[in-house]
Amino acid sequence: MKLLYKSLLSSTFIFVLTIAFSLPAQAQTTTGKGKEQTVSFHVYGVCGDCKQRIESAAMDGKGVKKAEWDKQSGMLVLVGTEKMDKQKVADLIAKAGYKSDLSEADPKGYAKLPACCQYETGIEKH
Secondary structure: OOOOOHHHHHHHHHHHHHHHHHHHHHHHHOOOOOOEEEEEEEEEEOOOHHHHHHHHHHOOOOEEEEEEEEEOOEEEEEEEOOOOOOHHHHHHHHOOOOEEEOOOOOHHHHOOOOOOOOHHHOOOOO
């Protein structure tokens, strides 16, 4: 009888632990919100107009919720869902004419930038 009681108690304990550890995972998958991620990389630019174009191009990326480019450091910080793909965002920025650590600037996009924003000309940041 004691052996049966111990076996039943052990089984119940294992069952309760299994349920307890599986509940948080189920709650995450049923919320539908997904996990947020933050990524950053360097993007070449020179001014506030560049900032606007870089951030606008980044916001066109799937899953991007926030894009913030810092003129001084050249760093772009992205906040987005798990669907956000850093390389795809970098490619969108490249299409707009801006080189990054991840993509070369599209020559056609770069040619469309105002002369003062063409960072490879050697003009100092303004």
